[in-house]
Amino acid sequence: MKQSSRILAAASVAVFAAAASPAALALDVEAAKDLAQQNNCKQCHALRKDKDGPSFLKTAEKYRGKANAVDEIVKHLTSGKKVKLADGSEENHKIVKTMPPNDLAQIKNLAEYVLSIQPK
Amino acid sequence: MTNVNPAQRGWWARLRRPSAKHSVLALAAGGFVAGIIFWGGFNTGMEATNTLEFCVSCHEMRDTVYQEYQYTIHYSNRTGVRAICSDCHVPKDWTHKLIRKIKASGEVWGKLTGSIDTKEKFEARRLTLAQHEWERMKARDSIECRNCHSFDAMSPELQKKTPYKKHMEAKAAGKSCIDCHQGIAHKLPKGYKKPGTEDEEE
Numbered sequence: 001m002k003q004s005s006r007i008l009a010a011a012s013v014a015v016f017a018a019a020a021s022p023a024a025l026a027l028d029v030e031a032a033k034d035l036a037q038q039n040n041c042k043q044c045h046a047l048r049k050d051k052d053g054p055s056f057l058k059t060a061e062k063y064r065g066k067a068n069a070v071d072e073i074v075k076h077l078t079s080g081k082k083v084k085l086a087d088g089s090e091e092n093h094k095i096v097k098t099m100p101p102n103d104l105a106q107i108k109n110l111a112e113y114v115l116s117i118q119p120k
Numbered sequence: 121m122t123n124v125n126p127a128q129r130g131w132w133a134r135l136r137r138p139s140a141k142h143s144v145l146a147l148a149a150g151g152f153v154a155g156i157i158f159w160g161g162f163n164t165g166m167e168a169t170n171t172l173e174f175c176v177s178c179h180e181m182r183d184t185v186y187q188e189y190q191y192t193i194h195y196s197n198r199t200g201v202r203a204i205c206s207d208c209h210v211p212k213d214w215t216h217k218l219i220r221k222i223k224a225s226g227e228v229w230g231k232l233t234g235s236i237d238t239k240e241k242f243e244a245r246r247l248t249l250a251q252h253e254w255e256r257m258k259a260r261d262s263i264e265c266r267n268c269h270s271f272d273a274m275s276p277e278l279q280k281k282t283p284y285k286k287h288m289e290a291k292a293a294g295k296s297c298i299d300c301h302q303g304i305a306h307k308l309p310k311g312y313k314k315p316g317t318e319d320e321e322e
Contacts, residue, residue, distance in 0.1 A: 033322070037308055037312075038307055042319055046321070
């Protein structure tokens with residue numbers, strides 16, 4: 001009886017720890033979609049089709065599996081680096097704005113969302 | 121026929137009775153001064169309802185759109201030029217301003233009935249309210265935006281290539297600002313897809 005209680009307690013702690021880990025808390029799809037919408041990301045990007053910019057899927061496949069994938073995408077979204085458009089021209093990528101400003105957690109969530117896009 | 125004492129007549133009859141005491145000049149001067157006072161008072165009162173302080177004096181605006189607006193470029197920017205609520209939502213010319221103010225009196229009814237007196241109620245109605253405003257702006261050819269912005273003043277050297285190209289295409293197509301720019305000073309209503317951002321896979 002004592003042993004089963006211990007197992008139950010350990011299992012509870014494990015479940016709680018898993019739920020509270022950054023990976024489990026990281027992705028809020030609705031919040032990411034909303035941030036993308038507020039920033040007009042879809043003006044140049046689509047989920048699985050290229051527009052003026054690459055699809056989210058293409059970006060996901062480029063970075064997926066890399067240790068610093070989220071950080072790389074966050075850097076892309078916050079630095080305004082030069083990007084090449086579909087017509088060959090170049091311009092600075094829009095810096096993603098958040099409310100409140102510079103909320104890295106929101107931008108990381110968007111990066112996680114982009115990384116989560118899978119082929120159909 | 122009996123003579124009625126003028127003092128006993130009705131107020132309308134008294135108003136219509138020619139003055140026996142005052143000259144035409146005195147009456148005209150009095151009317152002129154009264155006109156200035158009335159007109160000045162009326163316009164001062166109307167202008168008072170155009171201030172940012174007035175707009176956010178109700179919690180319905182202060183706790184919702186005003187909070188969002190403070191993070192936008194129309195509130196704070198490099199050059200220190202601020203567009204307040206009335207710059208975008210109230211016409212500048214007197215006639216249209218008056219019409220807008222009369223229509224806005226409907227908002228008083230909304231206040232009394234509490235139609236958006238909680239954040240939840242406001243969010244539930246945000247799309248409808250936003251669409252009303254977008255329609256109004258469209259009908260006015262985005263004149264409130266164009267009080268400050270103009271296609272002709274956009275520099276191909278200073279504006280990014282893609283926006284410049286899109287602005288020139290919009291100009292050629294006879295579009296106005298609100299056709300593409302929504303959610304500039306406030307959040308877009310949840311679930312609303314701006315033209316050009318639709319993604320059938322979502």
